[in-house]
Amino acid sequence: MGTADPVAGARRTWPQRFLITFNCILIVMCVMGASAVGYSYYRFGNIPRVSLGGFLADEPPGRPQNYLLVGSDSREFVQGGDDLDSFGDTSDTGTTKADTMILVRIDPQAETASMVSFPRDLIVTIAGRNEKDRINTALAGGPSQLIETIKLNFNVPVHSYIQVDFEGFRELVNAIGGVELYLENPVRDRDANGNNVSGLDIDQTGCVTLDGDMALSYVRSRHFEELVDDRWEGDLTADLGRIERQQGFITTAVRQAMGKGLTNPGALADLLGVAERNVTIDDQLDPRDLLKLGQRFRSLEPGTLTPLRLPTMPADFGGAENNVVVLDEGQADEILDVFRGIVPGQDVVAPSSVYARVLNGSGRTGEASAAKNGLSGAGFNMADASDADASGRATTTVRYAEGQRAKAELLASYLEVAPALEEDASIRTVDVVVVTGLDYTGVLAAPRPATAAPAPPATDAPAPEQEVESAAPTC
Structure with missing residues (x-):
């Protein structure tokens, strides 16, 4: 197995934000799968809650719902040492902001889920402030302000809220016994000065089991290189390649965690413990509903979790050097309609x-x-x-x-x-x-899933992310 170089990384950039992404999705899916163990309902009750009843959309059980998964940039876990070098402390981050915002739509009838991330540097109108700013600053006004900001700018409902900090990343990976990832070539992290910024240095190939530290270095790598034909080659696709690696890791980790968590009570207890220490949920989220969802998603077949990409454009807000973006409104509806419950080609009715x-x-x-x-x-x-x-x-x-x-x-x-x-x-x-006729048998609590597939995007539009593991062997 490869090794993880303990060299410290850069402070609060996209790698830390990705840790939240992983934590959110993995914790949620594992807690959902906890229905196999009787005491899981009790453990779920120990997870801290935040009152949001007046800000969340209401939908009957069994209908598709949107879960807003948020990772805060809290540094309360930092006690010095490597964590201080990698993440900084409260003096570096200032007021609490959202480092990751993911909207996950779960359709229990179709047994599918879609997810889209809101870039933290996306410029929007902040609800209650009536001013333009980065969307991640909305969390400074509390979860309710962030929810209202998302509804105001994207016209999508939010049914449940789940917040995580990234302290639990290594705990989560270790709790499920590591994540087995397929690596075609040896990989490492090297910046222009030859420094290993993230600590990534894995010389094994094939199915490699990453422990918490190795996984941390893999998802944090900003200068990813592969050894191909005895020559180190950098990833020239930049953000696109990085996003594909991130999403590949998410889908692999979730599938493996579901399998291990559902069959191993000890691992499940560890996962629920991580959730208790690192998760906050809204006061309307009923554990019975979440556990029922878990029963439907046990297998997590390929195609069940579909990552989508929100189209954005560079923006000159406060100076081009700020690297902020705005929504590409001409292309965004195609993606956002998934979370609005709109089927392309159909009129919208309720x-x-x-x-x-x-x-x-x-x-x-x-x-x-x-x-x-x-x-x-x-x-x-x-x-x-x-x-x-x-x-x-x-x-x-x-x-x-x-x-x-x-x-x-x-x-x-x-x-x-x-x-x-x-x-x-x-x-x-x-x-x-x-x-009614003689074939009538009754009324469903929720509608049958629509059979129409989303219309293909225009050729010049950013396409939804395809399942990233489909082109590579899986472990």
């Missing part, structure tokens, strides 16, 4: 905007009333239920008024058995009429 009536077409007693109550519980506006003109219909049909197909499709997605759709120009007082 149950609360749909007015519907149910007619009993099967002839079974009480069916129309039961369907009405089920749809009402899902948020639809329901008129009185009654009987159809004829009974014994074989197929459930959703009829819709002119121009209301999107509303009909939304309501249809809540029915356990997919119905037929028909336009009916005679409908006047409601948008949609449901006529």
